[in-house]
Amino acid sequence: SVKQEGRNGWAVYHTAMAQKTAEAPLFLQDLSQALSRNQFELWYQPQYTAPGHTLCGFEALLRWRHPQHGILLPGVFLPLLEKTGLIISVGHWVIDAACRQLHHWNNQGFTQLKLAINLSPTQFEQHDIYDLIADSLARYHIDPAQLTLEVTENTALKNIDRSVQLLNRFSQLGITVAIDDFGTGYSNMLMLKKLPATELKIDKSFVKDIRDNSRNVKIVSTIIDIAHSMNMHVVAEGIETQEQHALLTHLGCSYMQGFLFARPLPVEKISALLHQKTFALSLECSESSQKK
Ligand code: C2E
Ligand code: MG
Ligand code: MG
Numbered sequence: 001s002v003k004q005e006g007r008n009g010w011a012v013y014h015t016a017m018a019q020k021t022a023e024a025p026l027f028l029q030d031l032s033q034a035l036s037r038n039q040f041e042l043w044y045q046p047q048y049t050a051p052g053h054t055l056c057g058f059e060a061l062l063r064w065r066h067p068q069h070g071i072l073l074p075g076v077f078l079p080l081l082e083k084t085g086l087i088i089s090v091g092h093w094v095i096d097a098a099c100r101q102l103h104h105w106n107n108q109g110f111t112q113l114k115l116a117i118n119l120s121p122t123q124f125e126q127h128d129i130y131d132l133i134a135d136s137l138a139r140y141h142i143d144p145a146q147l148t149l150e151v152t153e154n155t156a157l158k159n160i161d162r163s164v165q166l167l168n169r170f171s172q173l174g175i176t177v178a179i180d181d182f183g184t185g186y187s188n189m190l191m192l193k194k195l196p197a198t199e200l201k202i203d204k205s206f207v208k209d210i211r212d213n214s215r216n217v218k219i220v221s222t223i224i225d226i227a228h229s230m231n232m233h234v235v236a237e238g239i240e241t242q243e244q245h246a247l248l249t250h251l252g253c254s255y256m257q258g259f260l261f262a263r264p265l266p267v268e269k270i271s272a273l274l275h276q277k278t279f280a281l282s283l284e285c286s287e288s289s290q291k292k
């Protein structure tokens with residue numbers, strides 16, 4: 001009964017365990033010490049242009065290197081970070097670590113890279129979130145145009161007036177604002193129009209079912225058309241197959257992210273990827289070999 005089906009079996013299991021009274025205090029104690037014990041890491045998932053497959057940047061994704069359980073995914077611990085408010089300090093660390101890493105890549109000459117970071121609802125509500133981000137960018141001499149902030153539609157629509165104001169300040173600084181997991185929230189396209197966001201990330205649940213599913217293809221196609229009419233770039237996340245890749249390219253997605261290209265990787269693997277200019281070609285190779 002311990003093992004659950006599916007890719008996130010461990011996450012589901014552990015979240016369920018953590019909610020049990022016996023396990024929760026221990027888990028929370030571990031979690032509250034994780035930051036001071038340097039157990040958090042950022043992993044990076046590449047994003048590519050479509051078509052062309054040029055590496056254009058990364059999404060930073062939080063990982064917890066637990067002394068007993070190894071690398072834990074956000075699904076295991078993010079809800080508890082949110083619930084306890086620990087996300088504020090951890091989120092601050094994420095912002096700093098992401099900017100520090102970007103600074104490092106810039107120093108190595110990779111100055112065209114973009115880096116996306118996720119903001120949770122609690123972080124977004126934080127009164128000094130703008131200053132935190134602006135200060136980190138300044139501290140590491142980063143062009144704000146290199147940074148993307150990802151917020152979900154639910155986060156952004158919770159307090160629409162404040163969101164418009166805050167996101168406007170971010171965009172005026174030059175930061176890219178992306179609406180994450182699009183389609184899974186309230187999906188109010190009229191509200192979306194009010195937000196100064198220039199990027200829309202189609203949730204992987206749509207991408208997953210797009211194969212042989214004409215209804216989903218129509219939904220995604222409509223979302224892309226509306227996004228384009230609002231001058232937004234569309235990023236498809238969760239691309240796992242050649243078919244999804246081909247279909248979403250055909251529908252006009254500008255950027256792609258998913259296991260077909262690369263999984264989120266620890267930073268040492270990214271350095272290799274940056275220097276290995278032919279990385280994106282592996283996709284072309286597998287495409288042409290499939291056609292045979
Ligand atoms: P997200 O922002 O939507 O991030 C994309 C998630 O999809 C990541 O899961 C990524 O590993 C996964 N993914 C990417 N490509 C594929 C694919 O082809 N197939 C499948 N099945 N999955 C794919 P991850 O890393 O477990 O993160 C889950 C969520 O946790 C993120 O969803 C984001 O909402 C949140 N999160 C992650 N890092 C941070 C962080 O630093 N701060 C905050 N506030 N939230 C974070
Ligand atoms: Mg995201
Ligand atoms: Mg997403």
Ligand code: MG
Nearest residue numbers: 180181203204
């Ligand atoms: Mg998500």
